[in-house]
Amino acid sequence: MVDLNELRNLAARVAASADLVDVRLFHLDLTLERVPVKGHALSYSFDSVVEVQESNDQSTALLVDGSYDVTLRQGDTDAHAEEGSDADEVIAYLKIQLAALYEIHEDAPEEFADEELDAFAQTTGLLTLHPYVRELVASMTSRMGLPALHLGTVRINLDKRNDDD
Template sequence: MSEDFDLARAQREASRVAAMADIADVRLFNAQLNFEHFPEEGNDLTWHLEMTPSFSYDEGDDFFILEIEYEVEIQELVDGISSEDAQPRKLATIAFKLGSLYRLDVNGRNPPEGAELYSFSKTTGTIALYPYAREFVQSMSSRMGLPPLTLATFKLPYPDSSTTPEEPRAIGAKAPPRKRAPKRAAKS
């Protein structure tokens, strides 16, 4: 996203699309899982998330498609006594694309414009798909033999006119370290 992203304007533009759009379907378009290695005993885990939304719409259609590419890098912190000193080492990457079909009920109103759909994709549309992304990451990290990763809740920054507007992001996009649960001894 660009440095000149105006969240307040984007939310206004997105609200017009949200008033005439309803999500009809959500699908996984593709996925790629890369496993590097298991974490070492006692190392803290962390993660980094990148999201790239886009949309497809042809004027006159009564629908549009929102696609979001996600890439989650799961890391362990090694070679340090404290989390601040530790160096991250990649354990795995989960990259995937979700798509959603939105039906439009224009009902006598002007159809959405490209700038409004762009704003919708960066705000409301991203929020709508994020729970599906969280579930996918949690399921796939567990299936990869790693501790199940629950991504932080997605939040838009509170508009504050006294500061430079922030871009929408997942809170915890650079997550703090997470302690691994200790291994339990098997009962005999």
């Protein structure tokens, strides 16, 4: 399990030196495979990768890139669904790429370690981009004629128990 306090500490120098300037949509791919059957439950899977994008000039700007895959399914949620039924049939796919642009203060350290940048992406970058993804998914699923899909908020594990317990 990743230690949240360790990530925060690693990200602190970057976070203290960066101001959010813009969030941009780089890629959006929507596919509606079929119209769902009314009255049947929809489920979804959500996968994301948030990382610092390589930059030639890290001294003035920092780009945190988020790639998101959402798959909507419909089917019999009963664990005893008959074999060969339409259980877990794919309804739609959404592939999204967003990036958050941060400006680095002039008085910032000359360079940040890769570990610091990665920790910044996994903390501040994640928290910055997720609300934009939530809104985009809700809006696009609605525009596809599906019930608007509202993703959950980002949950940060605050369990302070030691892994050895």
